[in-house]
Amino acid sequence: MQQITIKALARELQLSVSTISKALRDSHEISEATKRRVLQLAARLDYKPNPYASSLRGRKSRNIGIVIPEVADSFFSLAINGIAAVAKEKGYHSIICLTHEDNKDEQAILKDFQSGRVDGVLMSVSGTTENGAHIRALMDHGVPVVLFDRVLPDVPAPKVVTDDAASAGNATRLLLKNGCRQVAFLGLSPRLSISADRLSGYESALREAGHRPLAKNVLCCDADAHRNLLAIKRLLRRKDRPDGIVAAVEKLAPLVYQACNELSLRIPQDVKVICFSNLEIAGMLQPSLSTVTQPAFEMGAKAAGLLIKLMAGKRVEMEVVVGSGIVGRGSTGGSGKLPNRTFPNDTGSN
């Protein structure tokens, strides 16, 4: 239990704690001979400096907070890897906090972060978050924040997003091209940028094709899978039911499949489906799922890079847009089995 402290090293070597500290930090004030002795003993005793003591004195934690709705989502798990890779390289630890799509949890986490626990925060807001007051409050306390993917318009923080509107438009156009007459849109809270932007891309594509966007074809889902399933089934039981679905978040795809299954609707014959998703196994679903695939790892890495600059006091671009790609597979019908991949339309500014 008794940790090996710097004091123990000092006693052992008959040196002062300040000398040990300086030696460990390779200060020029310490002779090479002494440094060697200190380093050797530290290695032998497997000494690890207490991070809390360092944080306290240095007034920085070398921790970054990652605040996301959940981890069981391939976009977020890939983004985490991107973030962690950059953070680790720069000597930062990542603290992952999950909101479970609950704004109350999100607020509590950001409140906690006012304590100085982290030097900066990367976040993707929850589906129940109405505005960015809690994020601004954190920023007012001097904690830099970078938003990625799910951003909010009223937060003056740098943002890393994909070309949501364009991608949703492309997805919608693919469905229309493949014969859909009535395309529905499944999103989350319209307060979320990804919902709003993807919705507007969907609407533009409809208008462009001479269709009128209809409110009844737009469904706002939430974190309750069961309720979402019921809503989707209600949508698909309508007499004038949609024959195409653009789903804006990954977790909705299985629900659409399940709903179709339970209602004996065939994909893609009766309903064509495309979903924003990074699922590796999209191609092995029944039928294989067409997706809008985001560069999740790169977005995480980019966001982490921005945050690190920000924490160093540098100025950074306020919006980075990276392109997503569409992978057409079985669920959108069309040209057959081969995936017709469109390349990311890279409108990025990095």
Add this chain to the structure above:
Amino acid sequence: MQQITIKALARELQLSVSTISKALRDSHEISEATKRRVLQLAARLDYKPNPYASSLRGRKSRNIGIVIPEVADSFFSLAINGIAAVAKEKGYHSIICLTHEDNKDEQAILKDFQSGRVDGVLMSVSGTTENGAHIRALMDHGVPVVLFDRVLPDVPAPKVVTDDAASAGNATRLLLKNGCRQVAFLGLSPRLSISADRLSGYESALREAGHRPLAKNVLCCDADAHRNLLAIKRLLRRKDRPDGIVAAVEKLAPLVYQACNELSLRIPQDVKVICFSNLEIAGMLQPSLSTVTQPAFEMGAKAAGLLIKLMAGKRVEMEVVVGSGIVGRGSTGGSGKLPNRTFPNDTGSN
């Protein structure tokens, strides 16, 4: 940037820092009137105590470390939720660290944890870990550890596991029952308990049915998906190729599907497949995937509960076994479309 410290509160209220601290911690030494004043001001200024200062003085961090191979795995993401739920309730923060199945990363993380960063560790070891020396080293430094799912025999820490051998045996028997003549087993490193135990369950089931377990039908995979895919294809290209596959970890399922697809082998007609997995969308794969499903959330919660007891200095049971269930679906052929679910054979000792 300037955090609100306890000193600021003291100055504002013309009290000493010790009085503020005691008031905030509801000490009996402080009058109700003073407590009220302090609490009010703290609330008004949105004061949050610096966790590092508290940790330093109290010599405990109220953090628990979660060390797992990856997060893009439904077992682990569910387990995290179970852990976090319990931890949060007990006032602990969770620090998630990913090893990416790399023993070097795992060692580095545990080394870091010797610093006092966490009060206890929950872990599921990486696929490249050969032994538990690094875990024992951490424990020798007084940090309690609880292993879950992927455990090692040579670590004297409490373990939370499923009935791996029994479940793998059941999975194998299901394949045999459905007509397989030659069942292969895909695992990770045989050093891992889950690989070894599941393998032995598979072998027992084979012997029980009068088959001889063959080394050529056992494949040890690793973290390299491409290499794994090649190995699986090699297995399935053999003249006497297996007609059944038991896959011991979730990430192998898509690879088996892909290999069959590329080799034009039909599931379940040519090859029947069952996999240890918690994937929600297993039922929507092409064909739907039969699974051995573990109670991931409960395992995480149970492990966290044990760790918390351990950190409180209590003694706990050294091994908790919880049952897994088999969900038979399309990939194992057999009785048709309806999933034939076996209930978890609960041999748990909790």
Add this chain to the structure above:
DNA sequence: TCTTTCTACGAAACCGGTTTCGTAAATAAA
């Protein structure tokens, strides 16, 4: 030789809480 400049180290303050201990004033017991 005497002064100046390094070199190499130690003492002590500091980060922001927590806790022990001491104490003045108020209250209770003798």
Add this chain to the structure above:
DNA sequence: TTTATTTACGAAACCGGTTTCGTAGAAAGA
């Protein structure tokens, strides 16, 4: 009324590092 006890608070030590500042002795310059 005197003594004992309780109440309510402040001073200071402490956690384990980091950093500033001071200085003895050696080396270099005058």
